[in-house]
Amino acid sequence: MAKKKFVMYIDGASRGNPGPAGIGVVVLHNRKKTKEFYKYIGETTNNIAEYNALLYGLQEIACLEPDEIIINVDSELVAKQLNGEYKVKDPNIKELFEKAVGILKGFKSFEIRHVERSKNKEADRLANKAINLAGLA
Numbered sequence: 400m401a402k403k404k405f406v407m408y409i410d411g412a413s414r415g416n417p418g419p420a421g422i423g424v425v426v427l428h429n430r431k432k433t434k435e436f437y438k439y440i441g442e443t444t445n446n447i448a449e450y451n452a453l454l455y456g457l458q459e460i461a462c463l464e465p466d467e468i469i470i471n472v473d474s475e476l477v478a479k480q481l482n483g484e485y486k487v488k489d490p491n492i493k494e495l496f497e498k499a500v501g502i503l504k505g506f507k508s509f510e511i512r513h514v515e516r517s518k519n520k521e522a523d524r525l526a527n528k529a530i531n532l533a534g535l536a
Contacts, residue, residue, distance in 0.1 A: 402466040404428070408514075409456045409472050410522035411440075411448025414530060418442060421533070422452035423525025426460055434459060437525035439533035449474040450495035452526065457502045467508040471519060478513035 406427040413420040420443045426434040436459065440451050449472065460468060472478050479485040480496055481503075487496045503509050516523065 404467040405465045406469045408522040409452040410526045411452040412526035413445040413448050417444045420448040421526045421529025423522040424456040425521045437529040439529045449477045469510045471512050471514045473516045473519040481511045
């Protein structure tokens with residue numbers, strides 16, 4: 400049986416820091432987009448928005464029962480915290496980080512990759528679309 404491998408691109412955006420924020424997630428399976436979603440999440444910081452995008456994406460992808468997930472994020476902070484290269488000091492981020500780690504432990508295999516913003520344009524577009532649709536452009 401073939402492995403169910405998914406690639407996820409996530410992004411959180413905030414206009415101001417803190418400011419109106421949105422999340423965007425794109426999920427690929429066999430190089431084809433299978434899901435995309437975006438959501439306005441209220442006023443928060445960019446880093447909190449990035450973690451919310453991750454959590455929302457993980458919850459959505461869990462129902463697909465993946466064997467392997469590659470998560471692409473353009474936030475160096477999120478990638479390095481999840482890969483154990485940076486400590487999590489902010490108590491607000493620590494709570495989200497712990498939730499994310501808890502969900503990730505439920506997957507058979509995962510990888511967190513830091514990608515350039517230019518490689519994450521679709522998720523960024525969706526995160527900004529969420530803010531625009533909330534009337535907070």
